[in-house]
Amino acid sequence: MDMDGLILRLFDIQAVKFGSFKLKSGITSPIYLDLRVIVSFPDVLAAVAALMWERVKDLQWDHLCGVPYTALPIATVIAVQQSRSMVMRRKEKKEYGTSVLVEGRYTAGQTVLIVEDIITSGASILETAQDLRAAGLQPLHSIVMINREQGGQANIEASGCSVHSVLTLSQVLECLERHQRLEPAVVGQVRQFLAANAQVAVPASPLPPPRPKALPFAQRAALCPNPVGRRLFEIMEQKKSNLSFNPDVTKKAEILRLTDLVGPSICMLKTHIDVVEDFDWDLVEQLRALAVKHNFVIFEDRKFADIGNTVQLQFTSGVYRIAEWADIVNAHLVPGPGIIDGLRQGAKAAGRDIGLLLLAEMSSKGNLATGAYTEANVKAALEHPDFVIGFIAMQGLAPAHPNLMYITPGVQLAKGGDALGQQYDTPEAVVGRKGSDIIQxxxxxxxxxxxxxxxxxxxxxxxxxxxxxxxxxA
Structure with missing residues (x-):
């Protein structure tokens, strides 16, 4: 599809309209460009993506980012067709759930090409660039399909981000006039409008809310109503450690050897007690002794996920009698909040202070612990602060509630993954950028x-x- 063919096709599918339209900038325009409709026309979407790629293929950048929402399909097509990495900016934060505005795998300092369909004042690209910078990325370039020639390019480039466009509004008008798709009077009206509105100011927007203050662990301990959560915060501060260790081996002797070796460096030991082939109660007693010796808590990663009555029995009975020795346990919220009540009753029956972690997110590829499920976990934690001490999560989820803590699995000193779908991130990314507290x-x-x-x-x-x-x- 050549340039004239594309413009005519956009006109035919009513992506280019004439009449009276109020724009995001607040001005009323006799022409409206609505590229949202191209998602229903694969040939047009493919042609737009190909032409935009042609304009930027020689530029240097690390990730694409489409301005939500219209440009997201365009950016996705470019990313897939050209095998280029993409990050995604969310348009809004939710009251619950992840507080990250830029999704994807990236590191601070990497560069971004912003993809947009139309620019008038440039406000949408500037908003996207602001969120990218807040995430530690550098928006160096932007590519737009149609430049309305109303000052947007100057506004964006003044912020340090270059602008590249496939078409201008003048070119669109010239093509439609040449192919007799528009009456001369309409063309004249649009040109008069462009001359009178050659510089549209970026609409004023409120400043983003300040980043929540990250309180030291000692101060967060005082805010935690659960004794185990409070104690863990205190241990972290005393030992200057936010490291949890999982000796994921199957022999008692090896578990005890490894725990004694690393005990001085950790704040928490995570166990998978049901994989131990030679389990006996002496193992439990020795682990408890090591916890006292090295000052750490024990977290049994049982991942309870059944109705309240069943999990209470699993927690207190059977071979392992977890409620008698674990300081912390965790649970999926799939059965509903009744699972919290069942585990709470189990802790009460055991006569011990125990903290519960909700499994709000996971580190394995393709997991379903996202979106509304994650939000429900946050809501449940806020409703049970005396028992729920935090989350297994990939990031901080509720920064306004510093009594809650975040334990993130899948951490290594270098990023990567394994053959079974586990994905790894670095301590700096998990704790520093994403707001988690403890690395696992x-x-x-x-x-x-x-x-x-x-x-x-x-x-x-x-x-x-x-x-x-x-x-x-600070």
Missing amino acids: VGRGIFGAADPAAEAEKYRVAAWEAYQARVQAT
């Missing part, structure tokens, strides 16, 4: 030649990321 490490430590030394590396990396986060919002 297993194979990265027990698979090392010197587990104790490796655990100390993780402790230092996570603690420095935490200190940087606190200082950044």
Whole structure:
């Protein structure tokens, strides 16, 4: 599809309209460009993506980012057709759920090409650029399909982001006039409008809310109503450690050996007690003794996920009698909030202070712990602050509630993944950028030649990321 063919096709599918239209900038225009409709016309969407790519293929950048929502399909087609990485800016934050506005895998300092359909004042690109910068990215370039020639390019480039366009509004008019699709009077009216509105100011917008202050763990301890959560915050501050270790092996002797080696560096030990082939009660007693010796809490990663009565029995009965020795347990919220009540009753029956973590997000590829499910976990935690101490999550979810803590699995000193879908991120990214509190490490430590030394590396990396986060919002 050549340029004239595309313009005529846009006119035929009513992506270019004439009449009286109020624009985002507040002015009333005799022409309206509505590229939302191209998602229903694959040939047009493909042609738009191809022409936009042709304009920017020689530029240097790390990620694409489509302005929500109209440009998202265009950016996606470009990313897929050209095998280029894409990040996604959410248009709004939700009251509950993830507080991250820019989704995807990226690192601070990487550059971005912003994709947009139309620019008038440039406000949408400027808003997107602002959120990208807040996430640590650099919006260097932008590509637009049609430039309305009303000052948007100058406004955007004044912010340090270059603008590249496929078409101008004048070119669209010239083509439609040449092919006799418009009456001369309409063409004259639009040109008169463009001459009178050659510079549209960017609409004033409220300043973004300040980044919530990241309180030190010692201050958050005082805000935590659950004794175990409070104690864990205190341990983290005392040991200068926000590292949790998972000795995910199947032999009692190896679990105890590894725990004793890394104990000085950790604030929490995570167990999978049902994988231990030679489990006995002596293992539990020795782990409890090591917890006292090295000052850490024990988190049994049982992931309860049944109705309240069943999980209460699973928690208190059977071979493992988890409620008698674990300081912290976790649960999926799939059965509903009754699971919280069942576990709370189990803790009461055991006569012990126990904290519950809700499994709000997971680190495995393709997992379903997202969106409304994550939001429901946050809501449930806020309704049960005396028992729910936080979340298994990939980031901070409710920064306005510092009594809640976040434990993030899938952390290694270098990003990567494994053959079973586990995805890894770094301590700096998880704690520093995404707002988590505790990193959960297993194979990265027990698979090392010197587990104790490796655990100390993780402790230092996570603690420095935490200190940087606190200082950044002080």
